[in-house]
Amino acid sequence: MAAPSLKDLVAEHETKFILALFVDLHGKPCAKLVPVEAVDQLISEGVGFAGYAAGAMGQEPKDPDIMALPDAASFTPIPFIREGLAIVHCDPHVEGKPWGYSPRVILKRLIAQAAEAGYEPHVGAEVEYFLLKRDGDGKLCTADDADTAAQPCYDARGVTRMFGHLSAISEAMNFLGWGNYANDHEDGNGQFEQNFHYADALTTADRVVALRYIISMLAEERGMIATFMPKPFSDRTGSGLHLHISLTAKGKPSFPLGRTKKKDLNGLGLSDTAYHFVGGLLEHASALQGLLAPTVNSYKRTGAVSTTSGASWAPRTATYGGNDRTHYIRVPDEQRVELRGGDGSANPYLAVAAAVGAGLDGIARKLDPGTPGEKRDDAPKLPLTLMDAVEALEADPVVLGVLGAVNPDVGPYYTQLKRQEFYDYHAQVSEWELERYLTAF
Structure with missing residues (x-):
């Protein structure tokens, strides 16, 4: 039909x-x-x-x-x-002709490249955000005045107080057939997450874009500001965009080891294909961050050393492991891998395209990710600033090639945009500088 x-x-x-x-x-x-x-x-x-x-x-x-x-x-x-x-x-x-600077066009080309290699990528996304308002002085604060707990994550009362907004978003997702299955208060005061079922890579990216719009508009109707900014508060957990990625080949799952005679020496139940895919993500992790964490503010999240809740939940090194949220890549089960480097500012089309491109490179080159959790202290460090990420991206032909999948000029154009973004930020005099230097000399 x-x-x-x-x-x-x-x-x-x-x-x-x-x-x-x-x-x-x-x-x-x-x-x-x-x-x-x-x-x-x-x-x-x-x-x-x-x-x-x-x-x-x-x-x-x-x-x-x-x-x-x-x-x-x-x-x-x-x-x-x-x-x-x-x-x-x-x-x-x-x-x-399809415009090569379009993120959606870029992702469609990566999906076609995956098909040429015999795979279909599937993605689930965790969309985190804060609900805020402005006080009488115009300062941003938590929309829920009672949301002040030191560890508010999963607080039943916090979810209930925001029931009107959360239920409206849930009903919207279910009306659209997305399969909302959970809505929770996240780790920061005023922070929430609402989950929906995974789908093919393009559909999920489309849904992330639509969901951000829907959340923003329905929050605005209730006098709130919904923000996907990675780190709106220095002392609270930042907002991520975690991607759960899997591959199928002719409709059959490629990641589980399944009933084969091969042994999984790493104990995670994954196939060689899955381990090679993880190897690609780790190999290109620093460059990936230029697309997964594409703003100056992103690196306030990944660089956070303390929050009021006691943890930042943001990876700082390129490692992988089992059901362990301290890794860059978590393997919650044998069906998928969770890429935890992305944040709320990520363009979902580019983030998914880059992850698929890096993983396919790992499969093509049979990259070994090593032992799960191995050499944690010596693991490659993720970029500390947007400028570091831009330089890593410029030096990585595979991830830069994702941007140039349709037009090779897109990669240099994008890195120049981000380089200028860093310079614009650097040109501003902050309160931190005034406090540190005003009378220091």
Whole structure:
């Protein structure tokens, strides 16, 4: 049976307006509101954007329009935001060709490369965020005034006080068929996580983008600010975007050792394919962080030495192990591996594409990840700043090649964007500097 067309989906869900949406390299969601009366034009021509105005899309003011062409399979009705509204994720094109600076286009190319190697990547994502508000002085503070416990993680009372928001998000995910299965208070005051079932790599990346939008809009309706900023408070745990990754080959799981005569000397129940995939993630960990943790603020999270709860839950070294959350890569069971280096600022398309690319390189080169947890003190250290991560990315042809999967100019363009971001941050005089230096000399 043929998949339903966008016109069929619009009619079925009584859609009146479509948010034709894509994200730039920073992860900024860009959209135009298209009335249902123009759906035929949207399907045949797409909708036009001035790429330079949209954001980090590799364009200058003189360049031709980016045309966002809808992917009907991504149709996401969101009547809980506005009646008759839907999101459709789009693939940007320029002069009739997929635009290589588009994160979604990049991920689709990596999925095609995985297929050429005989694999289908599947991903689950843990989306963490804070719910905040501004006090009378305009200062950011926890939205729930009573959320002050030293160890608030899993606090039943904290979840109950935020029941209205959390239940609205849960109902939205289940309405969309995503399979929300848990909603919890995370480790920082005001921090939450809401989980949904894994899917193919592209679908999960689309859902992360949509979920961030949904969480932000529903929080705003309740007078709150939802932030996915990695480390909004220096003394609280940061927000991650942990990725649970698995591969199948012709629909059959590739990671479990299964009933074979081979022995798993590492004891995690994984196949050679899975260990090689982990080897690729570890080999490219420093460069991966340039995409998994792509902001100046990201390194306040991974560099945190203390929080009010007693742990940062952010990896600082490139190690792997079993069901142990102190590792860069956790192996909770034989079905998947959890990559814990990503944070709330990560562009989900680029993060997933980079992880898949690094893992496939590990499989192709049969990289050995070593013994789980081995030489923890001597393990490679992850980058300490965004600049360190940019330099690691520039020196890694595999991960840089992920960015350039469609257009080789994207890698240098991205690293220059991030280098300038670091310089812009470095040019600002902070309160820390004033306190440390104002009368020190």
